[in-house]
Each structure stands twice: as structure tokens, then as C-alpha cells.
Amino acid sequence: AQSVTQLGSHVSVSEGALVLLRCNYSSSVPPYLFWYVQYPNQGLQLLLKYTSAATLVKGINGFEAEFKKSETSFHLTKPSAHMSDAAEYFCAVIGGAAGNKLTFGGGTRVLVKP
């Protein structure tokens, strides 16, 4: 069965500092990987996706993520945090026995300090 682990349920960063959110996955087949962002009382919005093309994926709002097969990781980064980045972030994977159903990580809540 697939699983996704997000290290750290809460991350606090200063405005202008690097944002790094960690995601590791287990999958028996090459996965498709996604990062979603959720603002309070909103649905999930796709930040970026990896679908077996370039391993460095650029998304919206200045975020990017790098797929590293050897480390089974798909960490999300942004060079300079903005107050508007305060939200919940979910890493997710599809593929394998689960077909096109998303398997989510537990989520990481980002707090941005002025």
C-alpha cells in the first residue's frame, strides 16, 4: 500500500526566510506526486505536480519541489516566505494499487512570523 509522510505537522518561518516542507512517499510503482495548499475554510488548491517529466517542478506562488527517487522524497521549497503563505500544505501521491485515488500525507501547517 502507498503511504505519504510529511515530517513536521507545524512549521514556523520568518517572513523572507526559506520555506522547506518535507515529504517522503512509498510506492511500488513510479508515482505521480502533488503538493496542495489549503487556506482556512477553503478547498485544496494545486501548487505543483510531478508526472515523470522534469524532476525539478515549479509551481504557483514561487514554490518548487524536487523529485528524488533515490530518497523517495518530494520536498517543497520557497526561497522567501510571504505572510500570505500561511496555510496548510498537503503532499499526495497517486499510482499503484490505489489507482487514481489520492493518498495524502498528514499535512503541515505553516505559520509565517513578521
Added chain:
Amino acid sequence: DAMVIQNPRYQVTQFGKPVTLSCSQTLNHNVMYWYQQKSSQAPKLLFHYYDKDFNNEADTPDNFQSRRPNTSFCFLDIRSPGLGDAAMYLCATSTAQGEQFFGPGTRLTVL
């Protein structure tokens, strides 16, 4: 703009009183999903449809039902809501490649 729409955004019901949540999409996607999301948790899949082919997750309570009368619309019926059913309910659609597009959600309060 093509999108996933959920109505209402906030729903209040009484313990045991049936409630229906609505979802519509203008993306013309074959696959639609209903998720339940409780506070500080990831979304939990309840059902999904591939066209009219209905797929129920094994641990979805019998209290939850769903209908998809056509490609554009999907409904979530909660027959007898309990306090534990208070949550955000998210509807999503997906492309053939599996990328999912989410609606804004309906927050359900059970009194």
C-alpha cells in the same frame, strides 16, 4: 472559468435531520469524489464515481449516500447526521491523469 462549485458553503443541521450537500462542475471530468475533512486532518475519501460507476470506500459509514444524476452534478446525502459528522466536505473532479480539482468545500455543523 471552469470550476468545481459547492453549495452551500456553510450548512447547519440538527442531530438526526437529513441533509444534502451539492457539487457541480464545469470541467466535464468523468471522475468525481467526495471527501470528509476534520480539523487538522487530511481529507478522507468517502466515495468516487467514474462516470456513473459508483465506488464506496470500505470504511464509509452507511449513514452516507451519494447520487450522481449526470456528469455535472453530484450530491452527498447524510441520512441521520451525528455530532461526529461535523466536518468540512470537499468535492473534487479529476482528469484521466489523476490531477484532482477541488471545490471550496461545505462546512457542516450538527447541533
